Amino acid sequence: MAAASHRNDPTTDPSIHDLIAGRPWLRYHAMDGLLLDGVPLAAIADAVATPTWVYSAATMRARCRALTAAMTETALDVSTHYAVKANDSLAVLALFAAEAVGADVVSGGELLKARQAGIPASRIVYSGIGKSAAELRLALAHDVGQINVESAEELAMLSALAAADGITARVALRINPDVDAATNDKIATGRATDKFGIAHHEAAALYAQAASLPGIRPVGLATHIGSQILDLAPYRDAFARIAGLAQTLRRNGLAVETVDCGGGLGIAYRNEPAVSPTALAAAMKAAFHNLDLRLAIEPGRWLVGPAGVLLASVVLVKRTAQQPFVVLDAAMNDLVRPAMYDAWHGIVPLSATDALAPPRPATVVGPVCETGDTFARNRALPPLAGNACVAILDAGAYGAVMSSTYNARPLAAEVWVDAERWSVIRDRQPIEALWQRDRLPP
Numbered sequence: 001m002a003a004a005s006h007r008n009d010p011t012t013d014p015s016i017h018d019l020i021a022g023r024p025w026l027r028y029h030a031m032d033g034l035l036l037d038g039v040p041l042a043a044i045a046d047a048v049a050t051p052t053w054v055y056s057a058a059t060m061r062a063r064c065r066a067l068t069a070a071m072t073e074t075a076l077d078v079s080t081h082y083a084v085k086a087n088d089s090l091a092v093l094a095l096f097a098a099e100a101v102g103a104d105v106v107s108g109g110e111l112l113k114a115r116q117a118g119i120p121a122s123r124i125v126y127s128g129i130g131k132s133a134a135e136l137r138l139a140l141a142h143d144v145g146q147i148n149v150e151s152a153e154e155l156a157m158l159s160a161l162a163a164a165d166g167i168t169a170r171v172a173l174r175i176n177p178d179v180d181a182a183t184n185d186k187i188a189t190g191r192a193t194d195k196f197g198i199a200h201h202e203a204a205a206l207y208a209q210a211a212s213l214p215g216i217r218p219v220g221l222a223t224h225i226g227s228q229i230l231d232l233a234p235y236r237d238a239f240a241r242i243a244g245l246a247q248t249l250r251r252n253g254l255a256v257e258t259v260d261c262g263g264g265l266g267i268a269y270r271n272e273p274a275v276s277p278t279a280l281a282a283a284m285k286a287a288f289h290n291l292d293l294r295l296a297i298e299p300g301r302w303l304v305g306p307a308g309v310l311l312a313s314v315v316l317v318k319r320t321a322q323q324p325f326v327v328l329d330a331a332m333n334d335l336v337r338p339a340m341y342d343a344w345h346g347i348v349p350l351s352a353t354d355a356l357a358p359p360r361p362a363t364v365v366g367p368v369c370e371t372g373d374t375f376a377r378n379r380a381l382p383p384l385a386g387n388a389c390v391a392i393l394d395a396g397a398y399g400a401v402m403s404s405t406y407n408a409r410p411l412a413a414e415v416w417v418d419a420e421r422w423s424v425i426r427d428r429q430p431i432e433a434l435w436q437r438d439r440l441p442p
């Protein structure tokens, strides 16, 4: 993703028609407007108001099965661990539990939510650079399948905690392969200067040390080079480095049973070319096929991102000397990706009639008191009247999970559609909840 890719260019941006054509779970009906898996989104907006997140359960399931099938076709032994931080509602986690998928968690809270949703502890991988002693104790108490350790300091801490309880933790060392995944700066994680993982040149010595520490059984290596990756090259580079390291360790007489290849598979927010699961699987096979390893992947965004939309209503359209401002009732506190990562999201009207009107450039903003509260600039959109509804596309990952109540705006409702029926999977936050935790000092 080039640094400037978020800038709008009405001459090359996908049209509303292109956006819908590329997402078969969405479809316009002349009378009912935009449908998600056959359900009119306007009916959901009417019933639960806006802003509201809506997810297609069938799309999440289908993507999960497609990814698993791509891995199975390689004839490698690959387990999938859904990255809970992408979308952590219990309904979504339970969906993946039912697909026999494990979880990648990065906090004690995510660990408990994954367990609550029925994901077995044995299928949980615990990642993160700053697990507290309490969180490590929790992971040990639940006997999670694998703890990915990111530093010598963390390894020492975990060894002391496990040994004190007389138990042994299965540990993978997360390696920083020093590759640049060419994604947004804020979500690249595999460069030597990023905070993540153990430096490649220190890994062999630390692995040997891990093998001698009480309470630790080193089982393998892990890596995760970043998020929203649209190019295979950085994966190939990272996997080659990890495979080389695994061979070095084995030559040193150390056992390496597993390699966790991380997540990061990007999605086509702008209908751009992306890496397919099949291509990722082929890169894994090329690097690891002759090493007799168990492999793991930790996809988040790819599984859930395209399956979700954020419904919003137009509050008003503000005319100016330049292009008009379309002011929505959703804001950066709901979906922060445009403000935080300069992310591009498709925006389409719910009304089929609106969708057919000739587009004109507009700036789409939220009501929050920050200039950064902008969903799109110079975006070709049909004229929208006050009360028109829009869907912001590909909002299923890093959407609701990153919401805040900034400007005292309650967290939006979440709905999913399954088998042509919709249900609320997370209630809109009641307004009183905004001050429920506050205390007036005596």
Ligand SMILES: *Cc1c(COP(=O)(O)O)cnc(C)c1O
Pocket (backbone or CB within 6 Å): 083, 085, 086, 104, 106, 127, 128, 224, 226, 227, 228, 262, 263, 264, 265, 298, 299, 300, 301, 302
């Ligand atoms: C965030 C994260 C993932 C998931 O990344 P996606 O880009 O959503 O696939 C996987 N593994 C780790 C360690 C992560 O931190």
